[in-house]
Amino acid sequence: MIDRFLKNPEERPHQKADTAKSGNIPAHVAIIMDGNGRWAKERGMPRVAGHREGMKTINRIVEKAHLMGIKYITLYAFSTENWKRPKSEVEFLMRMPEKFITKELPSLMENNVKVQMMGSTDLLPAHTLKAVKKAIDDTAGNTGIVMNIAMNYGGRDELVRAVKALGEEVESGSIKAEDISEKDIKAKLFSSNLPDPDLLIRTSGEIRLSNFMLWQLAYSEFWFTDVLWPDFNGEHLEEAVKVFQERKRRYGGV
Numbered sequence: 186m187i188d189r190f191l192k193n194p195e196e197r198p199h200q201k202a203d204t205a206k207s208g209n210i211p212a213h214v215a216i217i218m219d220g221n222g223r224w225a226k227e228r229g230m231p232r233v234a235g236h237r238e239g240m241k242t243i244n245r246i247v248e249k250a251h252l253m254g255i256k257y258i259t260l261y262a263f264s265t266e267n268w269k270r271p272k273s274e275v276e277f278l279m280r281m282p283e284k285f286i287t288k289e290l291p292s293l294m295e296n297n298v299k300v301q302m303m304g305s306t307d308l309l310p311a312h313t314l315k316a317v318k319k320a321i322d323d324t325a326g327n328t329g330i331v332m333n334i335a336m337n338y339g340g341r342d343e344l345v346r347a348v349k350a351l352g353e354e355v356e357s358g359s360i361k362a363e364d365i366s367e368k369d370i371k372a373k374l375f376s377s378n379l380p381d382p383d384l385l386i387r388t389s390g391e392i393r394l395s396n397f398m399l400w401q402l403a404y405s406e407f408w409f410t411d412v413l414w415p416d417f418n419g420e421h422l423e424e425a426v427k428v429f430q431e432r433k434r435r436y437g438g439v
């Protein structure tokens with residue numbers, strides 16, 4: 186029953202899609218953009234055609250999120266496990282930031298979007314890094330929604346890095362092991378300058394985290410939809426936010 190509702194929130198009559206209320210908009214929405222490959226397969230197209238279409242969704246959703254008053258949007262574009270995909274698909278995905286910047290920079294500027302990246306820069310090809318850096322630099326002065334792209338990101342990798350960094354500080358004597366707090370761990374995460382996501386969205390009907398923001402999602406509300414990422418639109422985002430607004434967040438309290 187719960188699983189059915191998780192997968193098909195539209196089956197809950199009191200949570201039917203409508204427009205989200207203006208108050209209580211989630212400040213930070215994180216999205217696992219899934220289903221590009223299946224979208225393409227359904228149309229007899231190569232998987233990469235799904236990624237190309239998925240890139241168009243990004244622009245649409247960031248713009249809509251900005252209009253709704255969402256302050257931060259984190260998008261899972263490439264995980265530390267995605268290197269296992271066929272070489273040609275990995276190469277295509279590594280070209281996405283360049284394609285995105287070439288095509289979308291003017292609209293990012295127009296919409297006052299500030300780009301940042303979350304993930305390890307190790308292993309990213311120089312051309313990918315260059316494009317990401319250009320997006321970050323060119324939008325650095327923008328003051329609207331923050332678009333945080335998770336590239337070569339893994340939640341466990343992030344935690345291992347945080348533990349190593351704190352271990353080094355313990356070794357150097359700048360902090361005592363017994364004094365390490367949640368705040369110190371957060372400070373070592375890639376997303377240290379962002380609040381934790383209020384809402385996590387995953388498209389395509391998969392109900393798992395796939396190593397995404399393991400620390401940061403501790404108290405986030407989750408919303409899953411069967412819609413494939415290339416088909417995801419502003420109305421779906423409204424629906425997710427509306428469901429979020431009906432949830433009671435207790436953070437372990439009563």
Ligand code: FPP
Pocket residue numbers: 218219220221222223224236239240243261262263267278281282285334389
């Ligand atoms: C998951 O679908 C999607 C990805 C692994 C890549 C998502 C990337 C983009 C939408 C473009 C990124 C753009 C920028 C600017 C970095 P899947 O391939 O796992 O789909 P499937 O589960 O149906 O096979």
